[in-house]
Amino acid sequence: MKDLKIIQKHIGLDTMYQIEIGMVTLYLNKTIATKELARIMKVPTPLATALKKELVKAGYLKRESFYMLTPMGIDYVESDLGYRGINKEFYMQLIKDETARLKYIQSQLDALNLYYETRPDADVTLDQAHATLQTVIARVSRYILDPLIFKKQIVFLGDDDLVSILLAQVLKSLGLKQTQITVYDIDQRVLNHIQKADRSIRCIQADFRQSLNTNKIADLIFMDPPYTVAGVASFLEFAQNLISETGTVYLSFSDKQRAHQHELQKHITATGWYYSEIIENFNKYQGGGIIGNQSNLYILERATASSFETSMYTYDSKRKGQTQVLGYHSLYELRDSNASLLKNIAYVKEAMYRIVDTFKLTAVTDEFHQFDPYGVSGAIILSESHFTIHTWPEHGYAGLDLFVCHEDIHEYEILQQLKVLFESRQATVRKLERSY
Numbered sequence: 001m002k003d004l005k006i007i008q009k010h011i012g013l014d015t016m017y018q019i020e021i022g023m024v025t026l027y028l029n030k031t032i033a034t035k036e037l038a039r040i041m042k043v044p045t046p047l048a049t050a051l052k053k054e055l056v057k058a059g060y061l062k063r064e065s066f067y068m069l070t071p072m073g074i075d076y077v078e079s080d081l082g083y084r085g086i087n088k089e090f091y092m093q094l095i096k097d098e099t100a101r102l103k104y105i106q107s108q109l110d111a112l113n114l115y116y117e118t119r120p121d122a123d124v125t126l127d128q129a130h131a132t133l134q135t136v137i138a139r140v141s142r143y144i145l146d147p148l149i150f151k152k153q154i155v156f157l158g159d160d161d162l163v164s165i166l167l168a169q170v171l172k173s174l175g176l177k178q179t180q181i182t183v184y185d186i187d188q189r190v191l192n193h194i195q196k197a198d199r200s201i202r203c204i205q206a207d208f209r210q211s212l213n214t215n216k217i218a219d220l221i222f223m224d225p226p227y228t229v230a231g232v233a234s235f236l237e238f239a240q241n242l243i244s245e246t247g248t249v250y251l252s253f254s255d256k257q258r259a260h261q262h263e264l265q266k267h268i269t270a271t272g273w274y275y276s277e278i279i280e281n282f283n284k285y286q287g288g289g290i291i292g293n294q295s296n297l298y299i300l301e302r303a304t305a306s307s308f309e310t311s312m313y314t315y316d317s318k319r320k321g322q323t324q325v326l327g328y329h330s331l332y333e334l335r336d337s338n339a340s341l342l343k344n345i346a347y348v349k350e351a352m353y354r355i356v357d358t359f360k361l362t363a364v365t366d367e368f369h370q371f372d373p374y375g376v377s378g379a380i381i382l383s384e385s386h387f388t389i390h391t392w393p394e395h396g397y398a399g400l401d402l403f404v405c406h407e408d409i410h411e412y413e414i415l416q417q418l419k420v421l422f423e424s425r426q427a428t429v430r431k432l433e434r435s436y
Helices: 002-011 016-028 034-041 045-058 071-080 088-096 098-111 113-117 133-143 163-173 188-197 229-240 258-270 314-320 345-358 411-421
Strands: 061-063 067-069 154-157 181-185 202-205 218-223 243-253 273-284 294-302 325-335 363-370 376-382 386-392 397-404 426-435
Touching (some): 002 016, 016 034, 016 045, 016 067, 016 071, 045 061, 067 071, 098 133, 113 188, 133 218, 133 243, 133 273, 154 163, 163 181, 218 229, 229 243, 229 258, 345 376, 345 411, 397 411, 411 426
Parallel strands (some): 154 218
Antiparallel strands (some): 061 067, 243 294, 325 426, 376 386, 386 397
């Protein structure tokens, strides 16, 4: 594993995820053209070429008449990426043949049909509307196309559609010994029904409007939230406590008016996500008339800190050389906070210093100001850079900036502490690189 991380940095790949995709692709295919490997990895062809060469040097790959994994490479894919026990020939057939894949998933659903026929009635007060069984099949079909599905921690935020049951069944049928699926839902009836169908699925009752205390890290999160943008906001905020840095979110949401779509996009961007794909009218529902009995499927990825060239053409950009990162700037926004705390200058200062102390930052000096009639602005100058706050108690809002010179700041842990300190119902964070 250490060698692979060195390779990742050496050839300039963004994440280990891309190397893992490459390794699985080489494992599943006896031969594969470098251009095709690059397409699957979503990288330029020269990077796929460089990866092959580095894997040969590290002992994971060998070249005879074609490139193939060595026993060490095969062991890595089977042990670390979850393929031990998987029928890879059958899995490859399902990946390549959509008709065969859908037919196979349907056969697995047939064995579970009783659980879908007897599931709890939809609770309209929770905006529940059951997806059709064909939608359940289509979702599972989409999910198992992920070549790293067998190693991933999978989480459902709400699952009255019972997709978790079918996904667990399909993964087991392909040879996965222990599925790692967790379902969070406010409706205990749904959780009881899922547990009745499959005891291996971990079920936890949760209200997505409340903060979550957990160290569980998810690689895939599936959510079908209420019909409002506020519902999406609550679900995504909940997901931020769970998702890994390279995690993916599958969000089902109805295609509303342009104004609603604009608000949805603004919130997704502001909370550090971006659309990698949108599939219109992917989901069909029974009893979801308010959304036209259908919704889109949005695939969301985490936006990582990055810098962008201001040159118009790539040639000009290359002439300038590589940028130098100077620091990392985290932008926190707290909403629906306790107004009495936001207008109390002594409390605001104490809360700021509690963050400084907890995360072992070094304060040099500070300045705080109480506005009339209310509102507080303050700044703590740090050895690492600065920590600032501006509050609008009348709106329950506070904006904080933390600028530090090192990368290993735990911005999401800070976010959770800020929520607790200011009793905020909603909170978001964005992280930027500052460079020249």
